[in-house]
Amino acid sequence: MTSFTTRPEILGTFGVVTSTHWIASAVGMAILEKGGNAFDAAAATGFVLQVVEPHLNGPGGDLPVICYDAAGDKVEVICGQGPAPAAATIARYRAEGLGLIPGDGMLATVIPGAFDGWMLMLRDRGRLPLRDVLEPAIHYARNGHPMLPRVAATIEGLGDFFEKEWPTSHATWLPGGAAPAANALFRNPVLADTWERLVTEAEAKSGREAQIEAARDCFYRGFIAEAIEAFVARTEVTDGSGARHKGVLCGEDLASYAATVEAPLTHDYHGWTVAKTGPWGQGPVLLQALALLEGTGIEHADPVGADFVHLVAEAMKLAYADREVYYGDPAFVDVPLETLLSRAYNDERRKLIGAAASFDLRPGVVPGHEAQVERMMRIIDGLGVSETGVYEPTMAHLSEKRGDTVHIDVIDRWGNMVSATPSGGWLQSSPVIPELGFCLNSRAQMFLLDDGLPTSLAPGKRPRTTLTPSIALRDGRPELAFGTPGGDQQDQWQLSLFLRLVHNDLNLQQAIDQPLFHTTHFPASFFPRQRQPGHIMVEESFGEAVIGELRRRGHSLEVAPTWSIGRLTAARRDADGLLRAAATPRLMQAYAIGR
Structure with a gap:
């Protein structure tokens, strides 16, 4: 069937x-x-x-x-992320x-x-x-x-x-x-x-x-x-x-x-190994979210049900909170990734995922980073919250500017x-x-103009971007390439796609076509850097029962039109050499081709 x-x-x-x-x-x-x-x-x-x-x-x-690279049998990251100019100082x-x-x-x-x-x-x-x-x-x-x-x-x-x-x-x-x-x-x-x-x-x-x-x-x-x-x-x-x-x-x-x-960061999950960029991008949040979801029963959840949405959203709130206080260019700052991706750390963090929606931004405290976390949280509190949305514009119903x-x-x-x-x-x-x-970029907006933080502006430093492509290996064999536009939402939509593929008998197009959602609970990476505590945006195609259950669990829900969230694409190579590809129908632009 x-x-x-x-x-x-x-x-x-x-x-x-x-x-x-x-x-x-x-x-x-x-x-x-x-x-x-x-x-x-x-x-x-x-x-x-x-x-x-x-x-x-x-x-x-x-x-x-x-x-x-099949010839070298190696997965690698190419970083074409330019750093700040020499004259780009906080004082300036x-x-x-x-x-x-x-x-x-x-x-x-x-x-x-x-x-x-x-x-x-x-x-x-x-x-x-x-x-x-x-x-x-x-x-x-x-x-x-x-x-x-x-x-x-x-x-x-x-x-x-x-x-x-x-x-x-x-x-x-x-x-x-x-x-x-x-x-x-x-x-x-x-x-x-x-x-x-x-x-x-x-x-x-x-x-x-x-x-x-x-x-x-x-x-x-x-x-x-x-x-x-x-x-x-x-x-x-x-x-x-x-x-x-x-x-x-x-x-x-x-x-x-x-x-x-560079060498990629990786995390093993149910026979798969996911490869991402370092913490100059947001890629490690997907790896940490996978670590957080181990033991939650996510593998048994209906991929379009309320349990799935709730667990993924709550895990992402915790992983992104850690992004906010720890991530930055590792050539300039000490990012405690070994701890952030460790089993022991995430076993403790997982205990924060409850039956109801969380509204607090709750980063973990890694020993030696206590002052950094406290200072970063004061700055985040100063940025304030938004009642009108803090999204990037991938969704068709939002700003086109x-x-x-x-x-x-x-x-x-x-x-x-x-x-x-x-x-x-x-x-x-x-x-x-x-x-x-052509024009120049606006990536410096990811930096903060406060000294001594992971994302503080400094000459020669890479901004902490939201750009986060993915490759996943199955039993050590490269099998899946996937990603999406979408600013802070990129790893959220990719996480849903990956979990649906790993735990359900879906092909690439079936998984991409399923309803999408994300949270803007944490500060946006883009100016003016605000957040919406407890917020989730869901496509209305989840259905009234799922949407009602999410509201019952306390989520601040925003319902978006069907086919309006995310622009996922994916390609896959099976063990026998069969190639597969798919692209989202959302916005009617993406397309997959192959023979």
């Missing part, structure tokens, strides 16, 4: 690509058909997503990747009269890391020439792509602000003074010229690796870096603080940057596997650099 799904689970043996836009997925599949591997396909998909989902990511953004920002870093504008920018992350992956793991990887993005930027209705609405809503405050963005996104119509062809010829010049300059070198190195030089030490430095130096614009500010990013910051490769994220999962016929969550540099971040056709 099969149950209805919104689209088929894609099955094949040659390769699968799934992403948050159908054109990008098709491009990734075309790269596989051309003889490229998963790394080539993921990069090409990523560059196209910058063009077709510009409200969610851009060339000036950031990139975490978790990948499995406080001198501007700021208590929080704005969510947009020039001061919110860190070093763009996505491009170098893609190039590092291509150089060490890819097969195809650089031009083959960038050509699809150049094509869609130059010849046009159908403008998503949500992007058109975002641009229209920002039109007056762009015209008055960010004229270079107005010229790019409202050519001729008019916002683009939904589904009309839209072009960004300046971005096409940027990538074409970069590829042409790179091709002056002989050999694939040399060309990729030349491309890295073009971006971080060549004409792109020069244009970025000149624009930041001359540009002062209004940002989310309501005041006008100039940025602090300079050419030396760009020239000194390089993406890195804030940036978000995209996601890509690829598996090729050799068993290589990529899970990537590019973000930042969206069109709402900061003004377009007119010579380049």
Whole structure:
């Protein structure tokens, strides 16, 4: 017996690509058909997503990747998360009269890391020439792509602000003074010229690796870096603080940057091993939530029932509370991950999960960190609570004026596997650099302007992002790549997906189609950093009985329309080599392809 799904689970043996836009997925599949591997396909998909989902990511953004290289039989993290510029000090920002870093504008920018992350992956793991990887993005930027209705609405809503405050963005996104119509062809010829010049300059070198190195030089030490430095130096614009500010990013910051490769953090759960980024992202919260859920009976819960929602939400409240007081760039701060992910610690924390909804933010206290926890909680209390929602904009019924994220999962016929969550540099971040056709990011808003905390602003420090791709191994064999856009909700939606796959006889599409939920009980990572104690948002497709039971348990419930929460995608490789892929129907953009 099969149950209805919104689209088929894609099955094949040659390769699968799934992403948050159908054109990008098709491009990734075309790269596989051309003889490229998963790394080539993921990069090409990523560059196209910058063009077709510009409200969610851009060339000036950031990139975490978790990948499995079949040749080396190793799962690794590629960190394309740029750090704060050398001049980005707390004193400098406080001198501007700021208590929080704005969510947009020039001061919110860190070093763009996505491009170098893609190039590092291509150089060490890819097969195809650089031009083959960038050509699809150049094509869609130059010849046009159908403008998503949500992007058109975002641009229209920002039109007056762009015209008055960010004229270079107005010229790019409202050519001729008019916002683009939904589904009309839209072009960004300046971005096409940027990538074409970069590829042409790179091709002056002989050999694939040399060309990729030349491309890295073009971006971080060549004409792109020069244009970025000149624009930041001359540009002062209004940002989310309501005041006008100039940025602090300079050419030396760009020239000194390089993406890195790291070992993933892992946690074992019911025969699976889940691999995530380090605590410069929020990935460890999913691992801790799995540790918290051991022994709760979650494996026996109806995956669309009230017990499931309650247990997952309460575990996430505890894991995210620990994120708030402990996570940060481990190159700068001592993050006690060994304790936070340990059985003993989570056995104690699990006792806090009761039959009723919790409304208090309850981080654990790791010995040696008592003062840090106390101070961080005072700051969180000062940020206040919100009655109107503190979400990111993945859900269709919410604001279309804030940036978000995209996601890509690829598996090729050799068993290589990529899970990537590019973000930042969206069109709402900061003004377009007119010579380049793209803008910088706003990731610095994750930092706090208070000294001595894990997320305190400091030069060279990576912000604690929400970007969190996933790979899961089954009995030691890489099997599943999955992820989603969604800010603080990313690991919540991924946790539900993973649990439903592990404990129920569901295929990828069935699991993705099931109703979703999340909590905003903890402080948001984005300006203005507020929270909603006890809150859960659930899709109405859970049904009246489940929703009523959750209310009875005391949850502050917000019911969202069906098909409005989350943008999950996933790809899977069975032990016999059968490949599977699926993509959410929500927002009608994501698509899985394969054969």
